[in-house]
Amino acid sequence: MGQNPIKWNVMEGMGGVVMPFVGTHDHTLDDKGRLVMPAKFRSHFSGPAYLSPWAGCVALWTAGRFESMVRRLEEEVRAGETDPGVLRGLAARSEEVRLDPQGRIIVPPRLREFAALERDVVVCGAIDWIEIWNSLDWEGMAGELDRSVAEAFRRGSGI
Template sequence: MAFVGTYDHTLDGKGRLVLPAKFRSHFADTAYLSPWAGCVALWTAERFEVMVRRLETEVRAGATDANVLRGLAARSEEVRPDAQGRIMIPARLQSFAKLERDLVVCGAIDWIEIWNAPSWDDMADDLDHSVAEAFRQGSGI
């Protein structure tokens, strides 16, 4: 499953986000939230496990600092969607990504990103430029 698409959503007063209907079935049981580059990443349990195993291998090989794995473990949260498809975003992660009421939820192929809407808007032009440049350079996307 490739997570694609961009959806406008809101964070309720209790810090809950309703997952886009298109994504819900992939997070029916357990999911993981992690701080990411200016946003919060939402991973399926399977993808999170793959990422952790890869990092463990890199740490053992000396290719990645152990603090990367330590930081991921310490700052990530396991979440379980409720019957309405809502996940609770902890205050610490809300603060990290400056999440307020208006959010953008977007697919990032292997995970989902949860953005503060104004931060997403600021970045959207750069995304369009990056994709256009990749096409121009013939990267095959």
Template structure:
């Protein structure tokens, strides 16, 4: 297990942690970290997440929070959304809204990203935030919303683990 969060990878049916990106391995973001936003709306990303973003990432509105993807992850999410539109599962405007509300971010030398005011407003972010790994993306939550979410998620996780026989 990666202590305090980290990168998990999957290859040939095996999960494990690795230091840094390795060709053929899928990046996994895991862990929960409490951080503060500064007066300019910047938040420090956990060091375990920074290397995976490389030069840039994409921040977008998500489920009551903000989602932050690697360039490849954002492209994959947009591709999956496009496919669901083609299949008639979601309306055409979904991709437009997803892209229009996205923002490219580049971590500075201290590992901070600037969150635009409109995205902070959407997520209800004030001074405090919770930065979590959500496997294929990073999520940035307002502390109270995260607390509410974890209470709901705990019950769902117990049901899923039981159903899977884990």
């Protein structure tokens, strides 16, 4: 039996394994760039979280996952495997955010511009992080995603 490549998120201080981020949710940004997080994702963000530009979207990382990524990049920079500019770019382009009492985060203008986020957005789980997409860009990927999901299930089930 092969090893499962997915490592589930472990919440610090919770003492257990937390299921990955999954699901797709249609949401809206208000005029101030505030986004109400899907209720099922909120428990993962009791402290700081991090937004960063990602492949055509904005990624939202838990503090633990973001810190793990930064530590790995620091090790790669020290070993000469990664250009220091990668780490510099990640730090310069990312933003720390926190959920407000209404379960919202503010997506800064620079990140909204990067991903062309307007009023209608899609918030989707990406296993270890959350992605925030322009709804039209998300719809344009629907066929590709369906094929990718079919391939993932084929590989994961051993068929």
